Structures are given as C-alpha cells and as structure tokens.
Amino acid sequence: MSVTENVPRTPPASDRSTAPQAPPARVGVAVIGLLLAAALGLAVHAVGGPRMAVLYGIGLTFGVVLFHSRFGFTSAWRQLVAVGQGAALRAHMVMLGVACLLFAPLLATGTSLAGAPQPTVAPIGVSLLVGAFVFGVGMQLGGACASGTLFAVGSGQTSILITLAGFIAGSVLGAWHFTFWTHDVPTGPAVSLAQTLGYAGALAVSLLVMALVYALTLLIARRRRPPEIEQPPRARGLARVIRGSWPLWVGAVALAVLNALTLFVSGKPWGITSAFVLWGSKLLAAVGVDVSRWAYWSTPDRAAALHASVLADRTSVMDFGIVLGALVASAASGTFVLHRRVPWKLALGALLGGILMGYGARLAYGCNIGAYFSGIASFSLHGWIWGLLAIAGTYVGLALRPFFGLTNPKPTDSVC
Template sequence: MSVLSSSTVSPSPQSPQSEAPPLGAPGLIAIAVLLLGTVVLGLFYGAVQGALFLVGGALGISLYHAAFGFTSAWRVFIAEGRGRGLRVQMILLALAVILFFPALADGTLFGNPVKGSVSPAGLGVVMGAFMFGVGMQLGGGCASGTLFTAGGGNARMLVTLLFFIIGSVVATVHFDWWTSLPSLPPVSLVQTFGAWGGIAVSLAIFAAIAGLTVIVERRRNGALERAPHASRTGFGRFLRGPWPLVWGAVALALLNFATLALAGRPWGITSAFALWGAKGAQAIGFDPSAWAYWQTPANAKALSDSVFADVTSIMDFGLIAGAMLAASLAGRFAPRLDIPLRSVLAAVVGGLLLGYGARIAYGCNIGAYFSGIASGSLHGYLWAVAAFAGNVLGVRLRPWFFLEGRAPARIDG
C-alpha cells in the first residue's frame, strides 16, 4: 500500500515522532464510533454482528500500524527486486492455512459450521485479477489498503474508493457473462489432499516463493533488505506504531480466523462495495434487482436488507474507524486536498479497474488472494498469478500518472 505525499503531511510510519502525540478529535470520534457501533449493532443485529464490527476495527488498526500493504510489496519487488514484503505475505499465508485447514476439513469451528472461500478458476478470474493488479498500482492500493489509508486520512484514496464502488456495481451488470466463460469447477486443496496434506503442499509453495524472492533480491541488490529501525519500543510501539511487518501478518491471520469463527466464512471486503453501489443506483432510479448478480438468494437478501445487516459492510466500516484511530494514535491524521490532477486521474482509472476486476474475479487481495488461499482454493493461486502480471503493467504505467518529485511515498509492506 502507498500513501501519497500530496494527501498527507504526516511523517513516515517508519520514522515516528519520539513524543506521544495527543489523540485529538479524530481519535476520540473513532473510539466513539467503535464503541457505540458495537453496542448498537449488538442490540439491533445481534452480538455476532457487533463483535465482527470490532474485528473490523482491529483489522484497521493492524493494517495501519504495520503499514501492511500488498500493493507496495509487489511494486517494490517488481521495480527494485526487494522481496521482504512478499516474504512476510508468505508468512501470513502460512499462518492462515495452519489455522484454517483443520477447521475447514472438519466443517465446524467452536461448534459452529464454517466454509472456505472456494470459487471457480476460469477466464473471468484471470481477466478480473489482471485488471485488479493494474488498478492496484494506479489507484495506489488494494482493497484493504484503500480502506485503511482512507480511514487514516488519505484524501486521494477517497477518490479511489468512490470509483472502486462504481466499478464494482458496473461489474454486477455483466457478471453473468463473465461467469459463462470457460472455467474449472471450484477446487480445494483441503478436499483434495486433506487438512495436513493441504498444509504441506501450501507450505511448500510459500517456501518456494519466499526462496525465489531471496535469490532475486540478492542478485539485484547484493544483500537482503533489513527491517527499518523504529524509535518506539514496548507498549508504546504496540499502541502507536509502527509495527514490524511480521506483527501485522500475525494479527491479520488471527483476525481472519476470528472472522471465520464468528461469521462462518473468511474475511472479505469488496462484495460490500458492490452492495453500496447497488443501493446508490437504487436511490437514483435504477433497478439492480433485475441484474442476474442480484437475483441469487444471498445477494437478493443483501440488497433488500440494511447494509448494517451485511457482515462485509460492517467489517469495512469498522476497518475504516480502526484505521482512523490508529492514525490518530500515531499522530498522523492530517488530510490534505491539494492532489495533482494526474494523481486524481490515476485514482479514477485505478478505482474502476479495482472494482470491476474484483467482482468478476470472485474477490480482491483479501477475499480471493488471502482468504482464497487460506481456504485452499485453486482460484486464489490463479488470482495471485494474474494479479501479479497486472501489477507489472501497472508499475510500467505509473510514471505517466505520477511525475518525478510527486510520486507516492512508499509505505513499507
């Protein structure tokens, strides 16, 4: 993930201020939203919904404090051959499969039924993930990155988010055509190899990818990059950041597992964007219920219900509030609106590609890549390959949108 220098005046999370900054009004608002939201959701939609809102808040804090971005990790590897971010992603996936596979094989977790995010692997996934990959580099972030940086005060990412939503709802109009293209049926490593066999296969793949990044990094740079020094230590670092990337990986794996336990399925982000866009379309006179995507029982129910009844939506809301709190704790919540025109154009194009691509590919970097691979889904691996190819193109296109001296400052991860 990256934060644009034109959208924030705060210091890098890798060089925090030595003194603890005051929490400020944004932090107090975020705390109030998280507490009141949990209570209200619990009263009107059930305790599980309230708990998932808090899990979303914890995800926002973790993503922000660890600056855990998928976009910048892929960009830095493509452009510079630095693979530390990718290696930490392999740690994230390894922890996730170790947690997920036994529960998915059993079909229950703490007595509740659970199922993974396993989807067909076909041309729609390839094309959608490729679009998403290009959009990551132009929009300045992935799905989780867009939410946590927007919540953290990055004004430009609000533009990306708006067009992410628009792209998502447009994709639902064409969704039935994309799903009609040639495709393999859903394939699960858990069902194919069993829980422990699937874990072994997965860990071997992750180790191979991590090893490849080591070889590439040493050949291109001579030595492996070290983690940057942080001036804060102990509880102060935990509370205000910045966190080591590995802390972020552990937190995200555990919180995704908590989502599986509470919601009965893994963490996702972008289905909510399509829902918000569809409700917006309804408000201006369109009838999304006539589109095939919204005629499946689950989607039809989501469209007719309140967004606060939708698990993905309330977790997204919690994530934004959590990131806002984390930015305030770090003393970095400082939005700015002086965004270069080309950067705005990149946010528009990137957001549309992100939204459209995520919907036709059965998810984003979270729903398809992280949660898909954590579920043992073949489509998660196919998504990763196609999205990486899209990132390669996106990195090549970035210089046209981000002029020298105005390029996004890199946030590690």
C-alpha cells in the same frame, strides 16, 4: 507519501536511534474516532445482534493492525517487480502459512459459531484470469488495494476517497456484466486442494509452495541487491503498541489470526469488496435503477442483503470497522492528516485504478483479501492463480504510473 505504501522494517540496533520518532498524538481526533466507533457498534448490535457486533469489533482490530503494521499488498508487488525487494512478499507468506495452519482444523472439523464453515473456493476460468490481471493494474494506479483503501481512508488520506469511489463504481459495473463473465465465456471448475489431497496434504503442499516463494524472494534479492525499506515513525518501548509502527511479521501473524477468527465467528473467511458492490447497487436502487433484476443479485443471500440494512451485512460492518479502527490508530500515533489538495493527474489515476480494481474483483471472485488471502487460506487453487495474475498486472501498472504523476521505486532509492 501514502500510508498504504509504507512497509516497516525493524532497524538493527546500530540505527534504531536514528529511526523517525512518532509525532504527538491527535487526542481530539482519537476521542471523536472512539465515540464514532462506539456509536456505530451500538447501532450494529441493535440491527444485527451480538454476532454482528463481534464481527464489527474484529473489523476495528483489522483496522488497527493494518495501520500499525502498514501491511501492504500493492506496495509488496511493486517493490518486488520494480527493485527486487521481497521483504513484504515474504511477510505475505508468513501470513498465509499461519492462516492455513489455523483454517485447516476449523474447516476439517466443521467448527464455527455459524454452522459448518464455508471455505472461499472459486472457479478457474477466463473471468478469474482477466479479473486478477485487471486488479493488479488498478492497484498500482489507485495507490492501494482493497484493505489499503479502507485503512487509508481512516488514516485521513482524503485522496483515497477518489479510489474508493472508483472501486464502488467498478464493482457495480462488474455486477452488471456478471452474466457475461460467468456464463458466456469459458469457466472451469473450482479446484480445492483440500478435496483433492485431504487437509493434511493440502496443508503440506501449501506450506511447501510458500517456503519456495520465500526462498525465491531471497534469491532475487541476492541478485538484484534491492534498497532498504524506509522506516515509518515509531515510538519506543510499550508506547510502540499504540503509537508506533509494528514489525511486519507481527502484522502478518495478527491478520492471519483475525481471518481465522472471522471464519470461526461468521462461518466465512474475511472479504471486503462485496460490500462495495452492495453500497453502489443500493445507491442506484435509491435513484430508481432496478438492480434486483441483474443476475448477480439473483441468489437468495445477495437478494436479502440488497433489501436489508447495511448494518446487517457482515462485510459492510467489518469494512466500517476497518475505517474507524485505522482512524483511531492513526490519531493515537499522531499521523492522522487530512490531504485537501490532490493533483488532477493523481486524482485521475486514483479514479481509474479504483474502477479497474472494482471491476476486476467482481470478475475474479474477490480481491487481494477475498481471493488471494482467504482463497489460499481456504486451500483454493484460484487464490494462487489470482496472485500470479495480479503480479503480471503489476508490470503493466508500473509502466502506466508515470502518466498519472506517480513514481516507481528505483535501485538507488529507499522504497516505501
């Protein structure tokens, strides 16, 4: 079972004694992870300076939070579509609501350590619709989203490396086709609710929509009677902080706070997949491909990133932090396990899913983090549209999963 697909719940008092207990910590792996994290932190500080080192630390914390809360995006939409279980999607609404509350004053007052903060606002057009839908399909085949891929790699799930390889390849392919999707097909304006309604109005409308989504999932649950969510291993008492699973709402609030902290420190919200296209493009450049001629790399910021060290790239540094943070957290909890054998059907699905996600993220101006989470927190209409199209893609992804040896939740099963 993939850790990216677990979504914990807090069991009632009557069944807490039967919750699976956390296995012994993998002390050796945890020590190696801490040493690697410290060494990379020193390198990041040397190359990128103190602010980049702080962002690396935030990335490490993201990895710990994602692992301990098993905060799922892929599984959230799969559970809702397949069996009507909306607990994880309700956690999304909590996360988004807290993020909006924190983003609003920062954006309204122009407060950050890197000058005026820049919200994540993107155009609404064909590329957004196609990209988000394709990403939704890819999530269900690849078994993880962008954030899930990184923390699963850190947790020892070597099979997810196939998804990551596809993610990088698809991102590069999307950058190669960037001109077609952004200039040759219809593209509309970027719509900011904050510019249209003011920050107070945008916040009120956003919270209202989130409340309606929350209520809708409860209505769906009442009609479909979804199964309970399977519990991951957990520890008792204070040990739960470093060795067990956290309540889903804790992960939701923590992710929102960390995203706001990212905005405050760097002047931009959290993102993940721009690093994937950077890594892939650098690999192509290393073997002689002149990717700098692509329109995607023509902007000054991207051109500078292409020729600089990845340790000077904010998103790359935070992505590395997520992997190492999850590694240390999973080792401390005793769940770090390397998966050496991957069935060929599963590997094929992981690769195809990764390619679809990478390509879709470039078309849709981001992934479940950059477009959905940070877009909605920035009061951009494209974030909500991204979420709706990703759910639509989930239906197709669920229909395709059995062809790759993947199962879907059933009403008679516990979901995870």
